[in-house]
Amino acid sequence: xxxxxxxxxxxxxxxxxxxxxxxxxxxxxxxxxxxxxxxxxxxxxxxxxxxxxxxxxxxxxxxxxxxxxxxxxxxxxxxxxxxxxxxxxxxxxxxxxxxxxxxxxxxxxxxxxxxxxxxxxxxxxxxxxxxxxxxxxxxxxxxxxxxxxxxxxxxxxxxxxxxxxxxxxxxxxxxxxxxxxxxx
Amino acid sequence: xxxxxxxxxxxxxxxxxxxxxxxxxxxxxxxxxxxxxxxxxxxxxxxxxxxxxxxxxxxxxxxxxxxxxxxxxxxxxxxxxxxxxxxxxxxxxxxxxxxxxxxxxxxxxxxxxxxxxxxxxxxxxxxxxxxxxxxxxxxxxxxxxxxxxxxxxxxxxxxxxxxxxxxxxxxxxxxxxxxxxxxxxxxxxxxxxxxxxxxxxxxxxxxxxxxxxxxxxxxxxxxxxxxxxxxxxxxxxxxxxxxxxxxxxxxxxxxxxxxxxxxxxxxxxxxxxxxxxxx
Numbered sequence: 001x002x003x004x005x006x007x008x009x010x011x012x013x014x015x016x017x018x019x020x021x022x023x024x025x026x027x028x029x030x031x032x033x034x035x036x037x038x039x040x041x042x043x044x045x046x047x048x049x050x051x052x053x054x055x056x057x058x059x060x061x062x063x064x065x066x067x068x069x070x071x072x073x074x075x076x077x078x079x080x081x082x083x084x085x086x087x088x089x090x091x092x093x094x095x096x097x098x099x100x101x102x103x104x105x106x107x108x109x110x111x112x113x114x115x116x117x118x119x120x121x122x123x124x125x126x127x128x129x130x131x132x133x134x135x136x137x138x139x140x141x142x143x144x145x146x147x148x149x150x151x152x153x154x155x156x157x158x159x160x161x162x163x164x165x166x167x168x169x170x171x172x173x174x175x176x177x178x179x180x181x182x183x184x
Numbered sequence: 185x186x187x188x189x190x191x192x193x194x195x196x197x198x199x200x201x202x203x204x205x206x207x208x209x210x211x212x213x214x215x216x217x218x219x220x221x222x223x224x225x226x227x228x229x230x231x232x233x234x235x236x237x238x239x240x241x242x243x244x245x246x247x248x249x250x251x252x253x254x255x256x257x258x259x260x261x262x263x264x265x266x267x268x269x270x271x272x273x274x275x276x277x278x279x280x281x282x283x284x285x286x287x288x289x290x291x292x293x294x295x296x297x298x299x300x301x302x303x304x305x306x307x308x309x310x311x312x313x314x315x316x317x318x319x320x321x322x323x324x325x326x327x328x329x330x331x332x333x334x335x336x337x338x339x340x341x342x343x344x345x346x347x348x349x350x351x352x353x354x355x356x357x358x359x360x361x362x363x364x365x366x367x368x369x370x371x372x373x374x375x376x377x378x379x380x381x382x383x384x385x386x387x388x389x390x391x392x393x394x395x396x397x398x399x400x401x402x403x404x405x406x407x408x409x410x411x412x413x414x415x416x417x418x419x420x421x422x423x424x425x426x427x428x429x430x431x432x433x434x435x436x437x438x439x440x441x442x443x444x445x446x447x448x449x450x451x452x453x454x455x456x457x458x459x460x461x462x463x
Contacts, residue, residue, distance in 0.1 A: 067247075067291040068291065076291070077247050077248040129234050131238050131241040131248065131249060132237055178420060179419050179420070
C-alpha cells in the first residue's frame, strides 16, 4: 500500500497532484452524491448555460444511491455504485472544476484523460461495505432532484471516509497495475 | 393436506429480506477469513478486513450490508399437499417484499426499463415456484444487487467447444468484469438445458453455501480447477490487485439439446445474501 493522507474537501490542485495510485486517503468535509440520472440533469444545465444546484469547484462527487436512514441515523448503507455509467458525463464535470470522484470499477479513457488534463483523481471506495462507510457520514440531506428517489443529489458531511486512489493525475490506473502485479 | 395462512407467508418473506440484508451468512464470514489468510496484497487484505468489519457493523446497527439491497428474488419450494389460505401465494410474497423493504429501511431499486421511474416499493419480486412432494413450504429470499448482475453473461456455444470452451467463457466473463462486480465474487455457472434454464441454473447454483463441496466429485473437481484459474488472473479484492478474485465457483449441469451447449454465468458479489425459512 502507498502513503496515507488526510484530506479536507473542497480539494485544491496541490492536494490531488501529490496523490499516487494505491495511496489511502481519509476524506473529511462535504461530498455530493450523484448517479447517472443526476449527472444527466447537471450536464443538461451546463449545456444550456444555466446555474447548477451545487458549485463544482474543488468538489468531490460520490457515486452512491444510499439506502433510507433508519431512525436515529443520518443515512443508511452508502457504499459506491459502479462508475462506468457516469463516464459519458464525468469529463464535462471535471472540466468544470470537480477534483475528485468516488466510486468503484474501471473508468473510460476519456475520463482518465480529463483527470490528467484538469488535475483530478478517482478514488475507489469499498463496494458492498455500505454499513462501514455509513459510519463516516455524520450528516446527510437531499439538496436536489428529490424526485429521483435513491438517485437524488445528497450533501454528505463525512469524517475520515476511507478511499484508495485508483486513477491519479499522471494517468496511472491501479486496476490495471494491481492486476498485472498479481497475475500468474 | 396442511393449511398455511398467507399472513404467515407475508411475515416470513418480510423477515427474511430484512435479515438477508443485514446478516451475512456464516459461510461468507468463514470464506472472508480463509481468503485473508491467502491474500498477499496489502490493499487486498485491507479490503477483506473492511468486509468483515462491515458485516459485523451491519448485524449490530441493522444498517444494510450494502446500499444495493437488490431486486427481491424469491425461490419457493411448495409442497403439493399445502393449501395456502386467506389469499394468493404470489400476492403474499409481493406484500412481504413491500413490507420488508419499507420497514427494514431497504433501498427500493425496481424501475421501468426506459422511463427509469421507480416502482416505489421494490416490487415486482422475481418469484420462482417449484412444486415438490410433502406439506411444507420452503422460502429462500435472495436480494440480488445490480452491479454483479450487470457483469453476468449467457452464451449458446457450439457443442464442439466442450468443457474447454465453457471454461474460457467463465474466465473471460470474470476477466472482463474486473473490479465492477465487487470481488471477491462467487461464480454461478449453469451449463446445459435451454436458453432460460441455463440462466436459472446459474442463479440457483449460487444458493449452495460457500465451502460446501459439489455432491458430484467430477463437477467438484471442475469447480476447484476453474476457481484456481480465476484466482490466477490477479484481479483481487475490489479489483485492486491480489490473489483472491473469487471465493467459489458453483456449477449446475443439465442435459441439453443435441445441437446446443448453453452456458450462463451469474456473477455474485461478496454481499452473497440469502435467508431460508421452512413453514
